[in-house]
Amino acid sequence: MTEQYNIYNDMMNQDSPIQQPLSSVLLVLEQDSLPVTLQDGINKIKKHIPYQNLVFDSEIPLHYSGYKWYPRFQYDPNLRAGQVQVESGQISSCFDNTLQQQQQKFEILIRYNRQIEAFRGLGRLLGAARHPSIFSGNHDHLINFTEQSRFDTQGVMVDCSRNGVLKVKNVKQLLCYMAMMGLNMLQLYTEDTYEVEGEPLFGYMRGKYTRRELCRIDDYAYDLGIEVIPCIQTLGHLGQILQWPNYSHLRDNSEVLLAGSEATYEFIEKLISSATGPFRSKRIHLGMDEAYGLGEGRYRQIFGYKEPTQIFTYHLQRVMEICSRYGVQPMIWSDMLFCLAAKSNSLQGYYDQGNNPATPELVESMPENIDLIFWDYYHTSEDDYSQKLQQHRDLGCSQPWLASGAWTWSRFWTALPFTFQTIRASLLAAKNKDTGVKNAFITIWGDEGNECDVFSSLPGIHYYAQLGYCDDDDVDLSVLKYNFDAICGGNFDDWVYASKIDDSPSGNPITTRTHFSANPSKWLLWEDPMLGFLTPQYNDEDMETHYGEIAHHLFTAFDHVEDNHDMQLEDPIKQYPLNNRLELPARVAMVLSLKCQLRQRCAAAYRARDYAQLYDLTTNRLTQLRNQVEALWQYHRRLWMTMYKPFGWEVLELRYGGLMTRLATMYDRLMAYLTKKNKTLGDDDSDEDDDNSLAEFDIDLQCLFYGSKTNMLLDYSRVVTPSRPG
Numbered sequence: 001m002t003e004q005y006n007i008y009n010d011m012m013n014q015d016s017p018i019q020q021p022l023s024s025v026l027l028v029l030e031q032d033s034l035p036v037t038l039q040d041g042i043n044k045i046k047k048h049i050p051y052q053n054l055v056f057d058s059e060i061p062l063h064y065s066g067y068k069w070y071p072r073f074q075y076d077p078n079l080r081a082g083q084v085q086v087e088s089g090q091i092s093s094c095f096d097n098t099l100q101q102q103q104q105k106f107e108i109l110i111r112y113n114r115q116i117e118a119f120r121g122l123g124r125l126l127g128a129a130r131h132p133s134i135f136s137g138n139h140d141h142l143i144n145f146t147e148q149s150r151f152d153t154q155g156v157m158v159d160c161s162r163n164g165v166l167k168v169k170n171v172k173q174l175l176c177y178m179a180m181m182g183l184n185m186l187q188l189y190t191e192d193t194y195e196v197e198g199e200p201l202f203g204y205m206r207g208k209y210t211r212r213e214l215c216r217i218d219d220y221a222y223d224l225g226i227e228v229i230p231c232i233q234t235l236g237h238l239g240q241i242l243q244w245p246n247y248s249h250l251r252d253n254s255e256v257l258l259a260g261s262e263a264t265y266e267f268i269e270k271l272i273s274s275a276t277g278p279f280r281s282k283r284i285h286l287g288m289d290e291a292y293g294l295g296e297g298r299y300r301q302i303f304g305y306k307e308p309t310q311i312f313t314y315h316l317q318r319v320m321e322i323c324s325r326y327g328v329q330p331m332i333w334s335d336m337l338f339c340l341a342a343k344s345n346s347l348q349g350y351y352d353q354g355n356n357p358a359t360p361e362l363v364e365s366m367p368e369n370i371d372l373i374f375w376d377y378y379h380t381s382e383d384d385y386s387q388k389l390q391q392h393r394d395l396g397c398s399q400p401w402l403a404s405g406a407w408t409w410s411r412f413w414t415a416l417p418f419t420f421q422t423i424r425a426s427l428l429a430a431k432n433k434d435t436g437v438k439n440a441f442i443t444i445w446g447d448e449g450n451e452c453d454v455f456s457s458l459p460g461i462h463y464y465a466q467l468g469y470c471d472d473d474d475v476d477l478s479v480l481k482y483n484f485d486a487i488c489g490g491n492f493d494d495w496v497y498a499s500k501i502d503d504s505p506s507g508n509p510i511t512t513r514t515h516f517s518a519n520p521s522k523w524l525l526w527e528d529p530m531l532g533f534l535t536p537q538y539n540d541e542d543m544e545t546h547y548g549e550i551a552h553h554l555f556t557a558f559d560h561v562e563d564n565h566d567m568q569l570e571d572p573i574k575q576y577p578l579n580n581r582l583e584l585p586a587r588v589a590m591v592l593s594l595k596c597q598l599r600q601r602c603a604a605a606y607r608a609r610d611y612a613q614l615y616d617l618t619t620n621r622l623t624q625l626r627n628q629v630e631a632l633w634q635y636h637r638r639l640w641m642t643m644y645k646p647f648g649w650e651v652l653e654l655r656y657g658g659l660m661t662r663l664a665t666m667y668d669r670l671m672a673y674l675t676k677k678n679k680t681l682g683d684d685d686s687d688e689d690d691d692n693s694l695a696e697f698d699i700d701l702q703c704l705f706y707g708s709k710t711n712m713l714l715d716y717s718r719v720v721t722p723s724r725p726g
Contacts, residue, residue: 050486086146158188171186194230232275313366332373333375372397416460491576508710538709
């Protein structure tokens, strides 16, 4: 993946320093002149500004002598929807000392049509205030510009069903970030994590959102010009609820509802009523993806065999009838239409360019006015997206949606370089005037335990937003980085660097055939330490040094603090305050610098009968590793409890507990072996005693994934042990 970083740098074609001085520019809002429609949103945003440099005129610090900008807002119905124009009020430089001495206001006018663009304009000005070129005189493009959103809807979907249910306060923080980036739609993906009246087992002990919580989220988003669309499941992905006996009558199989059953549609109406109730939006996302085995379980036993595509379209018609009664416009993921046509329970059929399911029979059976969402997180070529979008139009959906992905699943930190590549390809297709779309969003998934810090996706979300507002094929990286700093409070380059925990020294290059980003940090962490059965995958890589260098860089990156004397605030402001989130990948890297090749070194010392070396590895490196794993567990727990409701953490804690227990067993076995060896030294028969050997180290390890090396995407159950449970 080293090549990924080269591609990232070449694509952006710019660099920025790791550190920079804090800006001495204060943005002053005259509260009395703020448009009424923006006042509540501005008040919310002010609370989330990382450098406290956005104030009302009544809040300017006493004796403040630094530079001040005075943004003003003006609604302009003559602007196109999605357009924002920002222009400075004077010809003089915003750092003209004469102007400051005369105490004239340096005004900057933000003209907007939609509420969301007013907040995006403010976010751009906050970024300009952080940009070093404003001190050099070469800053006109930063405070005088026009932008046009290429989408009616451009938003974010966050997975709240894979253990991690974001606390309301963190949803609000995300909404403020989105507003300043210009993103106007949020979906909280909730399979069973929302309250359904009369169904106490729905989302039982899963941290489900209450109706009141969802109403608060919708109210908060409304003030920021953001639509919250309910996002649920109404066919597959319902294994969490179908596992309970009370719902056995609704099962087709363990994950899929029983289509064709009246009880199923009564249940779905409850779901739709509960999901839509808290929100102003008249749209709903019904899911219906990956409903594998549809019609093959209890359905066939009850109704006999029917072609699965017919079952799917009938079910869709019935659910749409419910939506019609509730006055909401439905959308669904589109993959099952392609997979069923290809007779494939995998995504191969979805992305096969030759698989176009738009037969006359299927088109005829498709409900009118259904919005199809094409989701593709894997391809790095614009053509792959364009061709599939056309196939969606062939199905009768004139305006399909396009969902991109930030690579957050099955890892501890977002795979940002690969995310940038797939986002760029998808949005180039989405913005194409001939084949593009009007509605798009980026997905943040938590598959495989939701180990990842969801906010590590923020650089990807920000890049996605920037692409949506620029006419070019790529963004101005300098503007992107300083806007990210101003809005979120993090160093863009450091956050991208943290993705190296899923890299290797030799790298994993991105090509048009690269359809995933590897996750070695995950499988190296959870791999059983005593067995170390994946060690041959990285025998020719110096992973110890690799992870040691990453840990050093990241610990340094989040530990820097700089007093902001120019701003004359009561408390010093930490340089890049959001960089403190880099502690998670830093601690992962620290653990892996000790864990990688530990089994290999111990086995080599054991076989060589180098007991002094084995003792040193046990009492030093293994002991350090145990301490660092405990520190990682404690930090990750604190992070989780800050970000999410407590439910779901037990899934990860069981993994940490298993790892720490196995490390304790490894330590005890090695020390017991060394103690026996010390007592029986010189006894030629001692090796015949099984209790006086380390059978785990007598095994010659085999390479299990030939040709893959470290470029693998593996889940927890595959790496924790070579044995299958049961």
